[in-house]
Amino acid sequence: MRTVFGLVPGLGVLVLVGSCSGGGHQISIGPVPAPRTTGTLAGPLCEYDHCTCADAEHDPGVPDNGRKRFEFRLSSAQQLWVSLPGDTVLYKTVEKPEVCFYVDLGAGQHRLSLRASNKDGVSAQLAVHEIGTKTKSAYDTFAFECGNPGVCSFEELDALKARYATVKRGLHDPCGSTRIKDIGWDHGKAPDGTHPSELVVQATLDVYKFAPWKPHGDGGCGEGGGRKDPDAGGGSGEPAPEASGTDPAP
Numbered sequence: 001m002r003t004v005f006g007l008v009p010g011l012g013v014l015v016l017v018g019s020c021s022g023g024g025h026q027i028s029i030g031p032v033p034a035p036r037t038t039g040t041l042a043g044p045l046c047e048y049d050h051c052t053c054a055d056a057e058h059d060p061g062v063p064d065n066g067r068k069r070f071e072f073r074l075s076s077a078q079q080l081w082v083s084l085p086g087d088t089v090l091y092k093t094v095e096k097p098e099v100c101f102y103v104d105l106g107a108g109q110h111r112l113s114l115r116a117s118n119k120d121g122v123s124a125q126l127a128v129h130e131i132g133t134k135t136k137s138a139y140d141t142f143a144f145e146c147g148n149p150g151v152c153s154f155e156e157l158d159a160l161k162a163r164y165a166t167v168k169r170g171l172h173d174p175c176g177s178t179r180i181k182d183i184g185w186d187h188g189k190a191p192d193g194t195h196p197s198e199l200v201v202q203a204t205l206d207v208y209k210f211a212p213w214k215p216h217g218d219g220g221c222g223e224g225g226g227r228k229d230p231d232a233g234g235g236s237g238e239p240a241p242e243a244s245g246t247d248p249a250p
Contacts, residue, residue: 029186029198032117033081039088042069042104049091053100054131054138060102062133067104068177068207071138074099075125076116076148082126083113102131107209109181114144114201121151121195128205130176130212137215139176144201151195157185170206174222175214179206 037049043061045052054060054071063069074080074092082090082101090101116122125148129138146152146160170179181204188198214221 029188029200032079032115033083033089033091035079035091035093037089037091037101039084039086039090039103041102043102045100046102050099051101053098054102060131063104065106066209067106068211069102069104069131069133070141070178070205071127071129071131072101072103073127073129074101075127076123078116078118078123080124080126081113081115083115085110105205105207107207110205110207112142112203112205114199116152116199117197118151119190119197121147121190121192121197122199123147123149123151124199124201126201130173130178132176132212132215134211134213135215137175137212139173139178139212139216141176141178141205142172142180142203144203146199147195151190152199153195157187157196168222171222173216175212175216175218177208177210177212179208180204181206 187196190197
């Protein structure tokens with residue numbers, strides 16, 4: 001079993017966490033949520049507990065009350081769950097290989113949890129996109145992909161950990177206005193010993209107050225290029241502390 005970063009509290013499935021050489025200790029991963037979507041979905045593409053994925057013909061709409069709209073896109077041949085604050089659970093069935101959900105979030109920190117469970121090895125892909133209302137652009141806020149297609153391996157998890165470590169200031173899309181913090185996961189082990197049978201991935205979405213003003217992919221985004229609309233005050237550099245949900249990273 002590989003050592004992973006970020007322990008997830010809960011009750012339920014016991015898994016062994018330790019070094020590659022053996023040993024370790026048991027911690028618990030909670031049972032999977034119920035197979036249903038709960039909470040408030042947002043925008044014209046959503047009805048009851050499901051949404052249509054946005055494309056050239058389907059607009060996810062514009063949020064109100066100063067909130068920001070996010071797309072949560074889940075892909076896998078297996079069941080997947082995403083949990084958010086406020087008892088929001090987004091559930092992907094086995095019958096659909098890819099589903100989308102739209103949720104409005106205010107400025108501040110929002111803890112996200114992705115859950116996969118399959119005794120022979122899990123397969124999970126999650127893409128989170130911030131929807132820019134000014135730019136009509138979708139920002140690559142966060143992405144996790146392990147074993148889709150196929151099953152997730154511990155080697156893939158190690159590669160993901162290394163890649164996340166290279167992201168400056170947690171801004172996976174420098175043109176967006178959401179920072180990703182505290183990424184971590186816990187896992188069980190499939191019978192073959194090389195794949196996780198249970199997987200819980202957690203991350204914090206740190207949503208800034210200001211709206212993105214440059215489209216995704218603009219070469220002027222990031223350090224030195226400015227992420228805050230100069231028309232909104234504060235210049236063209238990094239956002240001032242009062243402009244974000246939390247103080248920006250140094």
